[in-house]
Amino acid sequence: MPSPFLDQIIVGDCLDVLREIPDGSVDACFADPPFNLKKKYASYHDKKALEEYLSWCEKWLSELVRVTKPEGSIFVHNIPKWLTYFAGYLNQIAVFRHWISWDSMSAPLGKTLLPAHYGILYYTKQAKGFKFYEVRIPHKKCRLCGGYIKDYGGKKSRMHPFGTLASDVWTDIHRIRHNRRRDKHPCQLPIHLLERIVLMSSEPGDVILDPFVGTGTTAIAAKRLGRHFIGIDIDGEYGQIAREKVVREEASMYGGRYVSIFLNQIVSIQEVDCTSLSSQNVANLSNAVRTKPCACEIK
Numbered sequence: 001m002p003s004p005f006l007d008q009i010i011v012g013d014c015l016d017v018l019r020e021i022p023d024g025s026v027d028a029c030f031a032d033p034p035f036n037l038k039k040k041y042a043s044y045h046d047k048k049a050l051e052e053y054l055s056w057c058e059k060w061l062s063e064l065v066r067v068t069k070p071e072g073s074i075f076v077h078n079i080p081k082w083l084t085y086f087a088g089y090l091n092q093i094a095v096f097r098h099w100i101s102w103d104s105m106s107a108p109l110g111k112t113l114l115p116a117h118y119g120i121l122y123y124t125k126q127a128k129g130f131k132f133y134e135v136r137i138p139h140k141k142c143r144l145c146g147g148y149i150k151d152y153g154g155k156k157s158r159m160h161p162f163g164t165l166a167s168d169v170w171t172d173i174h175r176i177r178h179n180r181r182r183d184k185h186p187c188q189l190p191i192h193l194l195e196r197i198v199l200m201s202s203e204p205g206d207v208i209l210d211p212f213v214g215t216g217t218t219a220i221a222a223k224r225l226g227r228h229f230i231g232i233d234i235d236g237e238y239g240q241i242a243r244e245k246v247v248r249e250e251a252s253m254y255g256g257r258y259v260s261i262f263l264n265q266i267v268s269i270q271e272v273d274c275t276s277l278s279s280q281n282v283a284n285l286s287n288a289v290r291t292k293p294c295a296c297e298i299k
């Protein structure tokens, strides 16, 4: 029987809602919890004592692992400081896969290294037989001349016409900088970041759960890619924004395949879909692929 929470944005405390979700019923979980950095949320107070914050995090981490299917995955986004604690806990109850480094510049703080990445912990529930789908991302090109930024040397003829397989360092997705592109939320994530995670870890029809869904990013990514979602947030205002946005979303497809698109360009596609498209279609995925070197580099 489908869960009453399926394809819903639920306003409530994630621990209360998670307790209602059966064991092993979700294909992938993504969590972007409050960072305990005194961010100004509409209702949540982002300042707990260290021990209180960590013990609260262990509770929902343990719930996420419980509700995930044996072949499913758990992703947790945060600053490196908190991820070191989360990893210590998750290593006991799930299987570490990757620490994804999401490159994102921030303001210099002084007397410290400039924090220039967020981490995304990637765990699976079991060591073998988990769902993982290779994802291809476009070659990086110069914004001025359109030439490749990376020097492929004499191996250009062997280059994939669209792009490379995603690594654990993501430098091609920016934080939302413009106010006109964001909701009234202090730390909304870009939808195509979540779309890459959804494509990596699930197939159409699967269920993606986010216990801190904010204004709906994960739910939107899941719906665009033909997956089901369960989104939870404690804040009624965010929940309402998320519901209004999700209902308007449509499938994100190219050539009959679910793909992630940003600014009219495909930014993530499952390798299996890329391979099954004709070479003409693959070349079109990122507009015309240019083979000349980047003029800006030559200068």
Ligand SMILES: C[S@@+](CC[C@H](N)C(=O)[O-])C[C@H]1O[C@@H](n2cnc3c(N)ncnc32)[C@H](O)[C@@H]1O
Pocket: 012, 013, 014, 015, 032, 033, 034, 035, 041, 044, 185, 187, 188, 189, 190, 211, 212, 213, 214, 215, 216, 217, 218, 232, 233, 234, 235, 238
């Ligand atoms: C870092 S933000 C998530 C933003 C989200 N990823 C997005 O793109 O919009 C953390 C969210 O957790 C919510 N929150 C805080 N405590 C919560 C709780 N106990 N249960 C559910 N949500 C909670 C806050 O209201 C906030 O929207």
